[in-house]
Amino acid sequence: MRYRALVAFPIAFALLTAIVVSFAPAASHDLVFQIAIDAAKLFALIGLSRAALAFEPGEYLRRGWGLFAFCYVLLLARDAALFLPAAPLTIEIVRAVFVTLANVCLVTAVWTLARAWTVAGLEFPGTPATRRAVVAAAIVAAVLLAGPELYIDVRDTITGKSPGYGSIGSDIGDILALPLIAPVAMTALAVRGGLLRWTWMLLASSFGAWLAFDLFTTLPELFAVPLAPFQFLAAEFHLLAVSLACAAGFAQGLTISDETDHGV
Amino acid sequence: MSDPGAATVAERIGSQLARYLGPHTARVAVKTFAQRGLGRGPETLTVADVPAMSQALRPMLRTLVGKQRAEVVLQQILREFGL
Numbered sequence: 001m002r003y004r005a006l007v008a009f010p011i012a013f014a015l016l017t018a019i020v021v022s023f024a025p026a027a028s029h030d031l032v033f034q035i036a037i038d039a040a041k042l043f044a045l046i047g048l049s050r051a052a053l054a055f056e057p058g059e060y061l062r063r064g065w066g067l068f069a070f071c072y073v074l075l076l077a078r079d080a081a082l083f084l085p086a087a088p089l090t091i092e093i094v095r096a097v098f099v100t101l102a103n104v105c106l107v108t109a110v111w112t113l114a115r116a117w118t119v120a121g122l123e124f125p126g127t128p129a130t131r132r133a134v135v136a137a138a139i140v141a142a143v144l145l146a147g148p149e150l151y152i153d154v155r156d157t158i159t160g161k162s163p164g165y166g167s168i169g170s171d172i173g174d175i176l177a178l179p180l181i182a183p184v185a186m187t188a189l190a191v192r193g194g195l196l197r198w199t200w201m202l203l204a205s206s207f208g209a210w211l212a213f214d215l216f217t218t219l220p221e222l223f224a225v226p227l228a229p230f231q232f233l234a235a236e237f238h239l240l241a242v243s244l245a246c247a248a249g250f251a252q253g254l255t256i257s258d259e260t261d262h263g264v
Numbered sequence: 265m266s267d268p269g270a271a272t273v274a275e276r277i278g279s280q281l282a283r284y285l286g287p288h289t290a291r292v293a294v295k296t297f298a299q300r301g302l303g304r305g306p307e308t309l310t311v312a313d314v315p316a317m318s319q320a321l322r323p324m325l326r327t328l329v330g331k332q333r334a335e336v337v338l339q340q341i342l343r344e345f346g347l
Contacts, residue, residue, distance in 0.1 A: 055330040062330075120327040121300070122293060194286030196328065255284065256333045 003198040006251050010202075010243030013040065014236050021232070033235040038079055040242040045072040047249030051199075054256040060119055064112035065249060067105050072242075074102035078166070096165035103173025113203065114183040117190065124186040135182040142178035145214035146171055152221050174214060181207035198251040206244035213237040273345075274298070274306035277317060280341045284329055297321050314345045 017036040021029050048069035055062035078098035084091050117124060124131050150171035156162045184207060188200035216234035220227045274294050281290035294317075298306045301320025302313060309317065318338045325334035 056332070059330055060327050116327060120324040122289065122296065122324065125288065190289045191284075191286045192288065194282060194284045194289065196284050197286060256330050 002254060003195075003251060006198065006202065006247040006254075009247055010240050013243050014240045017239055018232075018236060029232075033239070034079075037235070037239055037242060038076065040239055040246065041072050041076050041079075044242050044246040044249070045069055045076065047246035047253075048072065049249070051249035051252035054253040061113070061116055061252075064109050064116065065252065067109035067112065068245070069249070071102045071105040071109060074098050074105060078102065092165070096169060099166040100169035103169050103177075106173055107176045110177045110180045110184070110207075114180040114187075117183065117187045122190070124183070125190050126186070131186065134186060135179065138182035138185075139179040141211060142175055142181075145211055145218060146174035146178060148218045148222055149214060150175065152218075174210065178207060178211060178214075181211070195255045199248050199255060202244050202248035202251055206241050206248060209237045209241035209244055213241055273309040273311060273314065276344055277309070277314070277321075277341055280337060280344055281321070281325075284325075284333075284337065293321065293324060297324065311345050311347075314342065314347055318342060 013036070017032065020036075021032050024032050048065055052062050052065035052069055055065070075098070078095045081091055081094045081098060084094065086094075126134075150168065153167040153171055157165065157168060181204060184200060185204040188197060188204045191197045191200055213234050216230045216237060219225055220230045278287070278290040278294045281293055285293060294309075295306045297320040298304055298309055298313075298317060302309075302316055318341050321341075322334060322338060325337055329337070
């Protein structure tokens with residue numbers, strides 16, 4: 001029941017936010033989403049810290065989950081920097097530093113988590129050719145979905161259309177981290193039927209939601225499509241991605257804690 | 265020719281691991297670590313091999329579920345065989 005509740009939480013949170021947004025005046029939609037996403041980041045920080053602290057100091061996955069949690073400390077600090085009593089350019093630089101550091105943490109964390117299976121001495125399911133094909137597909141998807149956004153942000157920064165240093169760091173982080181969805185998804189597939197499946201399934205779903213977020217962010221930049229529905233979908237998948245990471249952290253903590261001997 | 269009793273040892277170890285790793289990976293883990301730790305296939309395992317198997321499985325379990333939970337699982341494996 002507790003694992004199923006963890007799966008239900010991100011979906012319920014995203015649905016609840018969508019309902020609130022649908023009843024709120026159009027001018028406040030961004031604010032509602034921002035509050036929901038910041039709340040989700042705070043929950044993710046707690047969930048991922050729970051996962052890290054379930055392992056003892058020096059254990060392999062403590063480093064991965066710990067770095068993942070620290071990424072959310074930096075992302076929350078980036079958001080809090082908006083309230084600094086400083087010039088807009090200074091705030092933008094501070095935010096860019098935080099988001100770049102957060103992405104370094106994220107890429108390292110995801111790399112660490114993605115390698116857990118190999119570090120444990122196990123092989124992923126499927127033939128080597130199948131595994132290579134899955135990794136190649138994930139790389140192509142990450143480049144196709146996050147690449148255009150990087151191009152647009154670099155172009156806008158160079159032309160001075162908008163200061164996008166933080167966005168560039170985030171885009172590079174996406175391109176490096178999102179292909180790692182492949183080993184995470186293969187781990188989830190490998191542990192199907194076991195308690196660890198909840199953690200790895202939720203983590204893989206989180207990365208899947210990030211891919212969808214990139215898709216809905218990029219499409220309006222490339223094609224003449226109505227902006228509002230895509231902004232709504234991008235915000236919903238942003239919320240889902242962060243909430244799913246939170247749930248994955250709690251699932252990892254549950255699996256390791258003594259309380260998990262009863263109930264799914 | 266395989267010994268049905270020995271195959272049961274591998275299956276019984278696997279069933280303890282399956283709770284966390286799932287049945288597929290549990291079977292793969294028993295096979296992998298029987299070969300790495302004991303230099304033999306899982307079909308050759310006997311009850312006398314169980315302590316050595318639990319030693320061989322320990323690093324893998326510690327990586328995936330942490331030291332405390334790994335020790336609980338290994339104790340469950342030993343208890344399964346009355347060890």
